[in-house]
Amino acid sequence: MDIKYLRLLAKEYPTIESAASEIINLSAIRSLPKGTEYFFSDMHGEYEAFLHMLRSASGMIKIKIDLVLGKTVSAADREKLAELIYYPEKEIARLAGCGELSDEWKRLSIYRLILVCETVSAKYTRSRIRKRIPEDMVYILDELLNVTDDVNKDYYYDEIIGAIISTGIAETFIISLCKLIQSVCIDKLHIIGDIFDRGPRADIILDELMKMHDVDIQWGNHDISWMGAAAGNPALIANVIRIAMRYNNFDVLEDGYGLNLRALAVFAAETYENDDCRLYMPNALDDNIYDPVDLDLGAKMHKAITVIQLKLEGQLIAKHPEWEMQDRDIFSRTDFAKGTVTIDGREYELLDKSFPTVDPASPLALSEGEAELMNVLKASFRHSEKLQRHIRFIYAKGAMYKTVNNNLLFHGCIPMDENGELQSVSIRGRKYSGKTLLDKLGELVNQAYFSSGEEKDYADDFMWYLWCGAKSPLYGKDKMAFFERCFIADKSLHTENYNAYYTFSEKADVCMSLLELFGLDSEKGHIINGHVPVKIKNGESPVKADGKLLVIDGGISKAYQSTTGIAGYTLIYDSHSLNLAEHKPFVAGESGNTPTIRLVEKLERRANISDTDKGEEILDKINDLRQLLEAYKAGLIK
Incomplete structure (x- = not known):
């Protein structure tokens, strides 16, 4: 003792x-009973779709509405109630504009919302529910949700609801009740990586995550790229800007994080004034609302930052021969006079041959203008208060992996060789693999942001390796064919081969061995991954290895939906079962587009918190x- x-x-x-x-x-x-856990992966900035999944609890709120009111309320009215719960302010404003916000509507809506809230909060203690109610509404809601006198219940409801309406707080009360239902439905939130890139507003997603009462994040390679950029890594600063240029996502940079792109715009317009930059035209999946940029200028900015990134990456590869990535410094082996590059003994013609900032005698050296531009951009990233606040949140809530309730969560892979053995990575002369590798990488990621001096410099550089290195658990491919996709027409060079983990992990015994490596019960546990989109339209399944492996990247990102055939997964683990919600493409205002819920595993008995x-x-x-x-x-x- x-x-x-x-x-x-x-x-x-x-x-x-x-x-x-x-x-x-x-x-x-x-x-x-245990609370309901929700697992999301690879949101990639698709804030509208993701926020809808949160507000609807991935369709589970609609299921509860149907369960409680299915016999007494029409399907159309149940749809309207669902829309009210998901978007209470918007729906109330709409009804007010139409002149339909009557006292009768308020009375009926409050009554129905109370019934739904009673159902979703039934397995929680009163004190736990009270903590999630706005302070000025605690007494009223606590009373309404805990009426024990069945004989006088309707009369009690009528009196309190009547008082709510007569005192003029009905709209505020309805909004509070809707948000309480949303909050209670998701007890714990797990994000399996890749919040950033491709979609329009990752910053809005992070604003919402910071409001959640219980959330954890397993870093993805796109998250690491932004974390490294915020820490000051120039190659990753160039990388996140380039990806934003590629997908026409100026809003997240300028409106979201207040990053100064004027210097890049001026530099690109002057340097590539006579270049149409047609190869670099942004892929406009989303429109910029606050910072619309002319697509021609956007293409020039895209080219300018692409060339800078190739130079900076080549410098990192030369600085760290221990990474064994010399074959990825293709820019140094380019014949700029001929406009060709030699790869694996074969010469290829470049799609773009105009490189006014490249000195053929020293192709990796930044020009004076490029160096000055990078200093401006680095200062902008370091001084963006909102970006730094979001990155600190990702550090506080994040890790390379998480073990929770016998489940092993990580974004990418546990690197393996072609024999199915754990693949080692050399870090400062010492080799790491498996769990020890992920633990060591977690230390390095923290050092990149919080340390100083030589320790920070090394970790800063390693953040780029984590983004795209062949043995990075977060990337898990033999190469990132960035140069080839930009400059070479032969698509056979665009192929990126996955680490052997993705083959061996489809075997149940391999997954069970990995679970045991992390100290988990291999009979009860699961591995939960993101990173690799599941192409359901090609017959692929997110449930692999006899149910031991769950890959939940289903393509929330619009950029992947044509590949996957759906619009993302949510894994839902409640006290009865493990379920996958398969989402349809998000359309604003269509709350009836409820996902398909698929049972993955039924628990032998209802799980309690004690389990x-x-x-x-x-x-x-x-x-x-x-x-x-x-x-x-x-x-x-x-």
Whole structure:
């Protein structure tokens, strides 16, 4: 018995009665059903679709509405109620504009919302629900949700609802009730990487995640790219800007994070004034609302930052021969006079032969204008308050992997060789593989942002390797064919081969071995990945290895939907089962576009909090409190 620890605990529970009361309270909590966990992956800036998934709990709120009101309310009215819960402010404003915001509508809506809220909150303690209610609404909602007198229940509802309407707070109350339903439906949120890039506004996604009561993030390679850029890595600064240029995502850079692109626009317009830059025309999947940029200028900016990125990446490869990436510095092997490049002994003609900022004698050296531009951009990234706040949140809530309730969560892969053995990565002369590799990489990622001096410099550089290195667990391919896709027409060179993990992990025994490597129960556990879009239209399944592996990248990003055939997955783990929600392409205002829910695994019995990691933590505290009780009774602590 650690008497020093017990004395500290006694400050929180200073009497036998307070310690005993907390033991009873915690024991009761352990007997409740486990909360519902939601797993998302690869949102890639698609804020509208993702926020809809959060607000609708990936279709589960609509299922609850149908369960509670299916026999008494028409399908059309249930759809309207769902839309109200998802977008209460917008729906109330619409009804007010149409003159349909009557007292009768308010009365009926409040009554129905209470019934839905009672159902979704039934498995939680009253104190837990109260914590999620706005302070000025706590008393009213607590009363409405916990009426025990069935005989007078309707009368009680009528009196309180009537008072809510007569005092003029009905609209505010309805909004609070809708947001409470949204909050209660998602008890814990797991993000399996890649919040950034391709879609229009990753910053809006992060604003929403920062409001969530319980969220964790497993870093993806696109997240690492932004984290490295925020830490000051020039190659990654160029990379995130280039990807934004490619997908016409100026809003996230300028309006979202206030990054100064004027210097890039001026430099590109002057340097490539007589170049049509047709190869670099942005892929306009989304329109810029706040910062519309002429596509011709956008193409010039895209080319300018692409050339800079190739130079900076080549410099990193030359600086770190231990990465064994010399074959990826293709820019140094380009014959700029002929407009060709030699790869694997074969000469290829470049699609673009105009490189006014490249010195053929020293192709990786930035021109004076490029160097000055990068200094401006680096300062802009380092001084963006909102970007730095978001990145600190990603660090605080994130890691290379997470183990939770016997599930192993990581974005990409555990690198393996062609024999199915764990592949090692050399870091400062020492080799790491498997769990130790991910743990070491987690240290490096933190050092890149929080350390200083030589330690930071090395970690800063390694962030780029994590973005695209062949043995990076977050990338997991033999190469990133960035140069080939930009400049070579032969598509056979565009192929990026996946790490052997993606083949071996489809075997149940391999997944079980990996689960055991991370200290998990291989019989009960699952590996949950993102990163690789599941092409369901080609017959692929997100459930692999006899249910041991779940790959939940289904293409929330519009850039992938033609490949996958759907618009993303949500993995939902409640107290009864493990389910996959298969989403249809998001269309604003169509809440009826409910996802298809697929049962993955039915639990043998309903899972309680006592069956979870949280339950183990609570049990540890109960045992500590029991020791405190004994210390009180023995007089060791007064």
